[in-house]
Amino acid sequence: MTDTTTRVSLSEKLNLPEHSGRECLVVLYGGSIGKKHDLTPGVTTLGRDPLATIVLDADSVSRSHARIEVVANDTWVVDLGSTNGTFVNDVQVDRQALRSGDLVKVGDIIFKFLAGHNVEAAYHEEIYRMTIRDGLTSIANVRYLNEFLEREFARSRRHGRELAVILFDIDHFKRINDALGHLTGDYVLREMARIVDSRVRRDELFARYGGEEFCLVLPETTREGAIGYAEIVRKVVEGHRFTFDGANIPVTISLGIAVFTPEMTRPVDIIRAADAALYRAKNNGRNRVEI
Numbered sequence: 001m002t003d004t005t006t007r008v009s010l011s012e013k014l015n016l017p018e019h020s021g022r023e024c025l026v027v028l029y030g031g032s033i034g035k036k037h038d039l040t041p042g043v044t045t046l047g048r049d050p051l052a053t054i055v056l057d058a059d060s061v062s063r064s065h066a067r068i069e070v071v072a073n074d075t076w077v078v079d080l081g082s083t084n085g086t087f088v089n090d091v092q093v094d095r096q097a098l099r100s101g102d103l104v105k106v107g108d109i110i111f112k113f114l115a116g117h118n119v120e121a122a123y124h125e126e127i128y129r130m131t132i133r134d135g136l137t138s139i140a141n142v143r144y145l146n147e148f149l150e151r152e153f154a155r156s157r158r159h160g161r162e163l164a165v166i167l168f169d170i171d172h173f174k175r176i177n178d179a180l181g182h183l184t185g186d187y188v189l190r191e192m193a194r195i196v197d198s199r200v201r202r203d204e205l206f207a208r209y210g211g212e213e214f215c216l217v218l219p220e221t222t223r224e225g226a227i228g229y230a231e232i233v234r235k236v237v238e239g240h241r242f243t244f245d246g247a248n249i250p251v252t253i254s255l256g257i258a259v260f261t262p263e264m265t266r267p268v269d270i271i272r273a274a275d276a277a278l279y280r281a282k283n284n285g286r287n288r289v290e291i
Helices: 119-130 142-159 173-180 182-197 223-239 267-283
Strands: 023-029 036-039 042-047 066-071 074-079 086-088 091-093 095-097 103-106 109-115 163-170 205-210 213-219 242-244 247-249 253-259
Touching (some): 109 119, 142 163, 142 205, 142 213, 163 173, 163 182, 163 223, 173 247, 182 205, 182 213, 182 223, 182 242, 223 253, 253 267
Antiparallel strands (some): 023 036, 042 066, 086 091, 086 103, 103 109, 163 213, 242 247
């Protein structure tokens, strides 16, 4: 992402009142992840145009994509007739007031809007969150998954506790990207993660393993319990209506389960077993569970 400085201001042209608060946009996904863009009173423009305040070098972003208006006690995002639209919390908007914590999507780049007197503390908290959370789906990332699994695996070996791991991925995900575009693919990943995450209990972990592949770690879960859990997840995804930009997108997943056995000596052993089961699920027709 190109370094950004304020080159053009529309404040005087729009006759905007002064604003005394502090706001910023933090890049969560796409571009320079973690980069903070401070928002000054007036107008901040976003787009591929080199004269934009925040220059976004991405094909999914229009030259003049959107602007942020910081006025009085409010901050607004305004779409500028972009090709792919501007979204706030996954809802396409023309003009929308922003609240601290809102997710603003410009093309395939996702920002988090932060505001208030503690914006610096909120920013540093967000940076820490990025070390354990996936920027696109907001669930745990692979780094945190590895730490969690190592801890639970050690407990299972030491105390003979039950442990199950479920790996799954989206069937024919490449076809979705190729036919409907990466913005649709990103939507499917986020929406699928959202509906599955709502089923996860406090002592369990749901993480993005990579690409369209996800992982569930289920402590104190038997073989039978893991099979039942996986079937519920499979049916929930299959029965959910995925709709983006007016298109209904059929989505199914294939799942592979592994349970801890005393022969396993490293966390990677249970992951490999789950991955082998996932491979069988895909080879046996997809949209199914294997263990």
